[in-house]
Amino acid sequence: MSNNYRTTFQQAANHPTAFWADAAQHIHWDKPWQQVLDDSNKPFYRWFTGGELNTCYNAVDRHVEQGRGEQAAVIYDSPVTGVKTTYSYKQLLDQVSRLAGVLHDLGVFQGDRVIIYMPMVPEAIFAMLACARIGAIHSVVFGGFAAKELATRIDDAKPKAILSASCGIEVAKVIPYKPLLDQAIAIATHQPRHCLILQRPQATAGLQPGRDVDWVTAMESAMPSPCVPVAATDPLYILYTSGTTGQPKGVVRDNGGHAVAMQWSMQNIYDIKPGEVFWAASDVGWVVGHSYICYAPLINGSTTLIYEGKPVGTPDAGAFWRVIAEHKVKTLFTAPTAFRAIRKEDPEAALLHQHDLSHFKALFLAGERCDPDTLEWAQQQLQVPVIDHWWQTETGWAIAANCLGIEAFPVKPGSPTKAVPGYKVQVVDSKGQEVAAGEMGNIVIKLPLPPGTLPTLWQDDERFVASYLSAFEGYYLTGDAGYKDEDDYLYIMSRIDDVINVAGHRLSTGAMEEVLAAHEAVAECAVLGVNCALKGEVPLGLVVTKDGTDISQADLSYELIQAVRQKIGPVAAFKQVAVVKRLPKTRSGKILRGTIRAMANGTEHTIPATIDDPEILKEIGQAIAVLGYPQG
Numbered sequence: 001m002s003n004n005y006r007t008t009f010q011q012a013a014n015h016p017t018a019f020w021a022d023a024a025q026h027i028h029w030d031k032p033w034q035q036v037l038d039d040s041n042k043p044f045y046r047w048f049t050g051g052e053l054n055t056c057y058n059a060v061d062r063h064v065e066q067g068r069g070e071q072a073a074v075i076y077d078s079p080v081t082g083v084k085t086t087y088s089y090k091q092l093l094d095q096v097s098r099l100a101g102v103l104h105d106l107g108v109f110q111g112d113r114v115i116i117y118m119p120m121v122p123e124a125i126f127a128m129l130a131c132a133r134i135g136a137i138h139s140v141v142f143g144g145f146a147a148k149e150l151a152t153r154i155d156d157a158k159p160k161a162i163l164s165a166s167c168g169i170e171v172a173k174v175i176p177y178k179p180l181l182d183q184a185i186a187i188a189t190h191q192p193r194h195c196l197i198l199q200r201p202q203a204t205a206g207l208q209p210g211r212d213v214d215w216v217t218a219m220e221s222a223m224p225s226p227c228v229p230v231a232a233t234d235p236l237y238i239l240y241t242s243g244t245t246g247q248p249k250g251v252v253r254d255n256g257g258h259a260v261a262m263q264w265s266m267q268n269i270y271d272i273k274p275g276e277v278f279w280a281a282s283d284v285g286w287v288v289g290h291s292y293i294c295y296a297p298l299i300n301g302s303t304t305l306i307y308e309g310k311p312v313g314t315p316d317a318g319a320f321w322r323v324i325a326e327h328k329v330k331t332l333f334t335a336p337t338a339f340r341a342i343r344k345e346d347p348e349a350a351l352l353h354q355h356d357l358s359h360f361k362a363l364f365l366a367g368e369r370c371d372p373d374t375l376e377w378a379q380q381q382l383q384v385p386v387i388d389h390w391w392q393t394e395t396g397w398a399i400a401a402n403c404l405g406i407e408a409f410p411v412k413p414g415s416p417t418k419a420v421p422g423y424k425v426q427v428v429d430s431k432g433q434e435v436a437a438g439e440m441g442n443i444v445i446k447l448p449l450p451p452g453t454l455p456t457l458w459q460d461d462e463r464f465v466a467s468y469l470s471a472f473e474g475y476y477l478t479g480d481a482g483y484k485d486e487d488d489y490l491y492i493m494s495r496i497d498d499v500i501n502v503a504g505h506r507l508s509t510g511a512m513e514e515v516l517a518a519h520e521a522v523a524e525c526a527v528l529g530v531n532c533a534l535k536g537e538v539p540l541g542l543v544v545t546k547d548g549t550d551i552s553q554a555d556l557s558y559e560l561i562q563a564v565r566q567k568i569g570p571v572a573a574f575k576q577v578a579v580v581k582r583l584p585k586t587r588s589g590k591i592l593r594g595t596i597r598a599m600a601n602g603t604e605h606t607i608p609a610t611i612d613d614p615e616i617l618k619e620i621g622q623a624i625a626v627l628g629y630p631q632g
C-alpha cells in the first residue's frame with residue numbers, strides 16, 4: 001500500500017476489492033472469504049462473505065501466541081476510586097476466556113444477545129470480548145441512560161443475559177445501577193434469564209435469587225471457553241443510537257469488515273503501532289468506546305486505557321495530563337467538550353506544565369463539531385497535531401480525517417480535513433446534484449460503504465433503507481449538512497434532522513418531545529438544540545399548556561425536567577423549559593425551529609414570510625430571555 005494520501009484514496013476508490021483484501025491480510029481468518037465485496041443484494045452490501053474469523057481471537061489470543069503475552073493490553077486508571085491496574089495480554093486472555101465460560105454457564109451461546117450496562121471498569125471490556133469469543137452479540141447501553149431507555153433496548157435486542165455492576169461513580173457521586181436495571185426489567189416485556197452483577201465496594205446490590213449471579217463467584221468456578229469461528233457477516237454487536245423518534249436505531253456491526261477496518265484505521269488514521277499506548281477518553285457505551293477503547297487498539301496489539309473519571313473535577317483540570325504522562329500515552333482521542341471544560345478551569349494550561357508529555361504525539365477530536373477556538377487553544381498548549389475527525393455510530397470509524405499514518409495535511413480549523421480512503425463523500429442539493437465548492441448541502445456517501453460500517457439496523461432492514469438509503473438512490477445519507485472547499489476539505493456544520501450533540505453525546509430532540517408531550521398539562525411542545533459554550537449544544541424546551549391547566553410555570557418546568565431525567569436520563573442535560581402561549585408555525589403548520597434556535601443563539605435570522613402570526617416571535621423572545629437567552 002502506498003503511503004501517499006492521493007494514491008491510497010484512489011486505490012480504495014477504484015479497486016476496493018483489492019484494497020480491502022490487502023488490508024484483510026492483517027487479520028487472522030479461520031476460513032478465507034469467497035468474495036471480498038458481495039453486492040448480490042443491493043442496496044445491502046456485505047464484506048468478506050464466506051469468510052470465518054473470531055474477533056476476540058484477533059484482539060487477544062493471537063497476541064499471546066505471537067509473544068505479546070507479557071505486554072500491557074489494558075490499563076485501568078480510576079481517579080474516582082483510587083484504583084490503577086494493568087492487565088497484560090495473558091491476563092486479559094485469562095479474564096475473557098473464563099468470562100466466556102460464565103456466559104456459557106448462564107446459557108448464552110452463539111447468536112444470543114447480551115446487554116452490557118456497565119460503568120468504565122475493565123470488566124466492561126472483558127464482557128464485550130467474552131461475547132465476541134463465543135459468537136454472542138453484545139449491546140452495550142450507556143450508564144447515563146434511564147431505566148426506560150434500557151427497557152426499550154431490552155425489548156428490541158431480547159437478551160438472554162444482562163451484565164451489569166452494582167454502581168457507577170460520577171465524580172464524587174455514587175450512582176446505583178442495580179435499581180435502574182431492576183426497574184428496566186420490570187418495565188420491559190422481554191425478560192432476560194440471568195443478570196451477572198459485578199459488586200463494587202462503593203454500593204453493593206441486592207441479588208434476586210435464581211436470576212442474578214455474582215460476577216466474582218461465577219468467575220471462580222468457570223472453565224475457560226475457546227474462540228468460536230463465526231461468519232464474517234455475522235453480527236458482532238448492536239449499538240443503539242438516537243434517531244428522530246423515541247425508538248432508537250439498533251446499528252449492527254459485523255465481525256469481518258469491522259476487524260479489518262479497526263486494524264486499518266489504527267495504523268493509517270491514528271498512526272499507532274503494536275505496543276504503543278492509545279487512549280480514547282470516552283465511554284464504552286458510545287461508538288468511540290466500542291471502536292477505540294475496546295476493539296481497534298487490541299486488534300492492533302497496542303495498549304488501551306480505560307479512564308474512570310472526567311477531564312475536570314477528578315481531581316482537577318490536570319487529570320488528562322497526569323494520565324498521559326503516567327502511562328506514556330502516544331495519542332489521545334476525546335470530544336472537544338472535554339477540552340472546553342479543561343480550558344474553562346485552567347485557561348493558561350498551568351497544570352499541563354507540571355507533567356512530562358514527551359511521549360505524547362497527537363490529539364484526535366470527534367463526536368461534535370470542533371470550534372476553531374478550542375482547536376487552536378489545544379494546538380497552542382500541546383504543540384502536537386490536533387486532528388478533528390468526523391464520524392458516526394453508523395460508520396464505526398472515521399469518514400473524514402487527517403490520516404497521520406498516510407500523509408499529514410495542514411490543519412484547517414473548523415474542518416475534519418478530507419474523506420478517509422474507502423469513503424466517497426459528496427455534498428449534494430435537495431435533488432441529489434453535487435454542489436460547487438463552498439456551497440452548503442447534504443453530505444452523502446456513495447455506496448458501497450467501506451468495511452466496518454453498518455450493514456443494516458437490527459431486524460429492521462426497512463428502517464435502514466428508509467433512514468439512510470432512500471433519500472438519494474445509490475448514496476448513504478449521513479444526516480449532516482456542510483460543504484467542501486476548493487481543496488476538498490470537508491466542513492460539517494449541522495444535522496439535517498432532530499439529532500443534537502450534547503457534550504459529544506448524541507441525543508434525539510424528538511425523544512425529548514415525546515416525554516414532554518406525555519405530561520397531562522402539555523398541549524404542544526418543541527425541543528431544540530441551542531448553543532452552549534461548554535457542551536456545544538444543550539436542549540431547550542418550549543411548551544404550550546392545555547386550556548384550563550392551573551399548574552404554575554415553575555412546577556411544570558420542574559416536572560418536565562424530572563420526567564426527561566427519569567425517562568431518558570441525566571445525560572440529556574435537559575434543564576431549560578419556557579412556557580409560551582403558542583409556538584410559531586408556518587401557515588402549513590410546521591414549527592419554526594430554525595428561527596427559534598437562531599433567536600436563542602443570538603444569530604442573524606429573517607422572519608419567514610410564511611409565518612402565521614409574527615407577533616408570536618416577540619412572546620417567544622421574552623420567554624427565552626428569562627432563561628438568559630437573547631430575545632432575537
Ligand code: COA
Binds near residue numbers: 142310569
Ligand atoms: N452514568 C450515570 N450518570 C452519568 C454517566 C454515567 N456513565 N455519565 C454522565 N452521567 C450524568 C452526570 O452525572 C450528569 O448528571 P447530573 O445532571 O446529575 O450532574 C449528567 O449525566 C450529564 O453528564 P455530562 O454530560 O458528563 O456532564 P457533566 O456536567 O457531568 O460533565 C464534561 C461535563 C464536559 C466534563 C463531560 O461531559 C465530559 O467529560 N465530556 C467528554 C465528552 C465525551 O466523553 N464524549 C463521548 C463521545 S467521544
Ligand code: AMP
Binds near residue numbers: 241368369370389
Ligand atoms: P455519534 O453517532 O454519537 O458519533 O454522533 C455522530 C454525529 O456527531 C455526526 O453525524 C455529526 O453530527 C456529529 N459529529 C461527530 N464528529 C464530528 C466532527 N468532527 N465535526 C462535526 N460533527 C461531528
